[in-house]
Amino acid sequence: MSAGACLSLTSVTVAYGGRAALEQVTMDVPHGGQVAVVGPNGAGKSTLFKALVGLLPLRGGSIELRDRDAEAPAEPIAYVPQREEIDWSFPVTVSDVVMMGRYGRLGWLRRPQAADREVVARSLEELAIADLASRPVGGLSGGQQQRVFLARALAQEPHVLLLDEPFTGVDVSVKEALLDLLERLRRRGITVLVSTHDMQTAQQRFELVALLNGRLIAYGPPPAVFTPEHISAAFGGQALFLEGMVVIDECCPGPPEDEHGHGSLPGDHGGPS
Amino acid sequence: MIHWLTEPFTLQFMQRALVASLIVGVVCSVLGCFVVLRAMAFLGDALAHAILPGVAVAYLLGANLLVGALVAALVVAAGIGLFSRRGGVKEDTAIGILFAAALALGVVLMSTVRSYATDLTHILFGNVLGVSAGDLWVTGALAVGVLATVVLLYKELLLASFDPVLAHTLKRRPELLRFVMLMLLALTVVVSLQTVGVGLVAAMLVTPAATAYLLTHRLSSMMLVAAAIGAACSVAGLYLSYYLNVASGAAVVLTATVLFLGTFVAAPRRGVLARRATKRRAA
Numbered sequence: 001m002s003a004g005a006c007l008s009l010t011s012v013t014v015a016y017g018g019r020a021a022l023e024q025v026t027m028d029v030p031h032g033g034q035v036a037v038v039g040p041n042g043a044g045k046s047t048l049f050k051a052l053v054g055l056l057p058l059r060g061g062s063i064e065l066r067d068r069d070a071e072a073p074a075e076p077i078a079y080v081p082q083r084e085e086i087d088w089s090f091p092v093t094v095s096d097v098v099m100m101g102r103y104g105r106l107g108w109l110r111r112p113q114a115a116d117r118e119v120v121a122r123s124l125e126e127l128a129i130a131d132l133a134s135r136p137v138g139g140l141s142g143g144q145q146q147r148v149f150l151a152r153a154l155a156q157e158p159h160v161l162l163l164d165e166p167f168t169g170v171d172v173s174v175k176e177a178l179l180d181l182l183e184r185l186r187r188r189g190i191t192v193l194v195s196t197h198d199m200q201t202a203q204q205r206f207e208l209v210a211l212l213n214g215r216l217i218a219y220g221p222p223p224a225v226f227t228p229e230h231i232s233a234a235f236g237g238q239a240l241f242l243e244g245m246v247v248i249d250e251c252c253p254g255p256p257e258d259e260h261g262h263g264s265l266p267g268d269h270g271g272p273s
Numbered sequence: 274m275i276h277w278l279t280e281p282f283t284l285q286f287m288q289r290a291l292v293a294s295l296i297v298g299v300v301c302s303v304l305g306c307f308v309v310l311r312a313m314a315f316l317g318d319a320l321a322h323a324i325l326p327g328v329a330v331a332y333l334l335g336a337n338l339l340v341g342a343l344v345a346a347l348v349v350a351a352g353i354g355l356f357s358r359r360g361g362v363k364e365d366t367a368i369g370i371l372f373a374a375a376l377a378l379g380v381v382l383m384s385t386v387r388s389y390a391t392d393l394t395h396i397l398f399g400n401v402l403g404v405s406a407g408d409l410w411v412t413g414a415l416a417v418g419v420l421a422t423v424v425l426l427y428k429e430l431l432l433a434s435f436d437p438v439l440a441h442t443l444k445r446r447p448e449l450l451r452f453v454m455l456m457l458l459a460l461t462v463v464v465s466l467q468t469v470g471v472g473l474v475a476a477m478l479v480t481p482a483a484t485a486y487l488l489t490h491r492l493s494s495m496m497l498v499a500a501a502i503g504a505a506c507s508v509a510g511l512y513l514s515y516y517l518n519v520a521s522g523a524a525v526v527l528t529a530t531v532l533f534l535g536t537f538v539a540a541p542r543r544g545v546l547a548r549r550a551t552k553r554r555a556a
Contacts (some may be wrong), residue, residue, distance in 0.1 A: 053441075053442045054441070054442065055438060055441055055442065077442070078442075079438075079439075079442055081438055085438060086435070086436060087310075087435070090310060090434070090435045090492075091310070091486065091489055091490050091491055091492050091494075091495050092431070092435055092490075092491060092492060093490065093491055096431075096491065096492075097435070100431075100432050100435070100436065100439060103428060103429075103432055103443055103445065104442075104443035104444065104445070106428070108426075108429065109425055109426075111428070112428075136490035136491075138490070152439075156443075
């Protein structure tokens with residue numbers, strides 16, 4: 001059972017290919033908090049996550065992870081990258097991939113034990129893909145691949161879970177399953193950060209939103225974050241204000257059911273109707 | 274028929290050739306799985322050519338060729354690892370430069386010897402019939418070392434090949450594993466020197482592994498199938514070489530190629546025919 005964690009970022013600056021991709025990000029995520037990280041393409045959402053797991057070095061500032069309980073796990077943070085970053089034609093089965101989540105705890109040269117196989121089985125169960133366990137990953141649909149990655153992250157038994165664009169390119173049922181999972185993780189006190197350009201979901205299903213574009217524009221509960229000023233600052237000319245609605249004209253990588261990524265949400269402090 | 278099968282191996286040099294070919298067939302194919310999956314074929318080829326100067330120097334000094342090759346291979350593998358981490362030029366460019374230069378240096382060194390043409394041919398294309406008992410021991414020891422490392426680090430090598438990002442976040446040191454992989458590749462190339470030679474080792478690394486890739490869907494089974502294919506092709510190639518009186522290394526490689534082509538067309542799931550059938554069913 002994983003306990004929650006408190007994640008503190010202080011003036012975090014990350015450079016990517018020479019130029020600063022993120023500047024002076026300061027935010028605190030409470031134990032078991034769930035944050036939607038929202039911003040246009042290239043806003044530094046993935047950069048933030050990569051910095052959090054140590055894939056990119058910090059140019060300035062600090063990241064602090066405080067565990068609620070004393071016993072520190074091997075990898076307190078699990079990162080689920082975008083699916084495109086993996087060669088899915090690799091000859092591994094679903095359970096092989098999920099077992100990789102255990103490798104950090106196993107240490108060099110040690111083979112997986114019965115306890116690890118149990119955690120893998122549980123993680124597969126949790127994502128409802130136990131029936132796919134011995135299938136090669138190559139033949140899976142996008143949604144199934146997403147579930148495999150999530151199961152692998154759960155097998156890491158993390159305190160903090162980072163999901164990079166998990167709603168992109170999956171159908172509605174997968175998205176709902178994912179949101180259900182987030183709900184269960186909330187009850188277990190696991191801290192979750194989700195990057196997305198789906199502002200409606202961010203607004204309706206998350207208690208905290210971080211609006212990002214090279215820097216942290218706003219952070220807090222959705223009504224306080226999604227103000228016309230903040231959205232203009234984040235999306236610039238892409239944001240159109242139409243009769244109390246904000247429409248973001250954002251082309252490309254968008255889920256098919258989302259009309260090429262045109263997200264919309266009620267503006268002016270509006271909650272879900 | 275039995276006589277036909279056993280006749281070649283009544284000769285001692287043929288027995289040694291058989292053992293050497295089997296070792297090379299198995300080691301190349303197992304390591305070749307990583308070469309295929311990580312798209313390192315060009316690197317393997319480059320490494321093979323780059324050991325030529327080492328072999329040449331050992332030859333000129335009258336030292337053991339395998340030792341010369343081993344030293345050169347390890348130096349070059351370390352050099353490529355260093356090159357690609359500094360990132361001044363793209364990796365394949367760096368490899369291309371290093372590989373051509375080393376080949377040229379090797380040829381220059383070899384051309385100072387009078388029997389240059391024959392010796393160079395043996396190095397480039399192997400001379401499995403000239404394997405001595407001592408060579409066999411060195412080959413065997415290196416092969417055991419390479420295979421043992423793959424077995425011990427299987428979990429880590431699988432992770433670093435499939436998902437270097439996760440390997441990094443799990444503190445599994447993917448760059449160190451890449452270096453280990455380069456060293457293993459270098460040792461494998463050295464092991465193969467006498468059977469298939471510098472020019473054909475890339476084929477032995479890639480072809481059986483690629484064939485196994487078409488037939489399996491787990492790395493462990495891919496390795497076992499590749500090893501079986503590599504061993505079978507080695508034996509078949511030796512027979513061809515004996516009865517048709519053709520170069521053995523090339524015969525082994527061509528056997529593997531024919532097997533690959535057959536598999537490419539007829540493999541159950543990933544073959545051309547199977548994929549066409551699935552498409553027709555889907556349509």
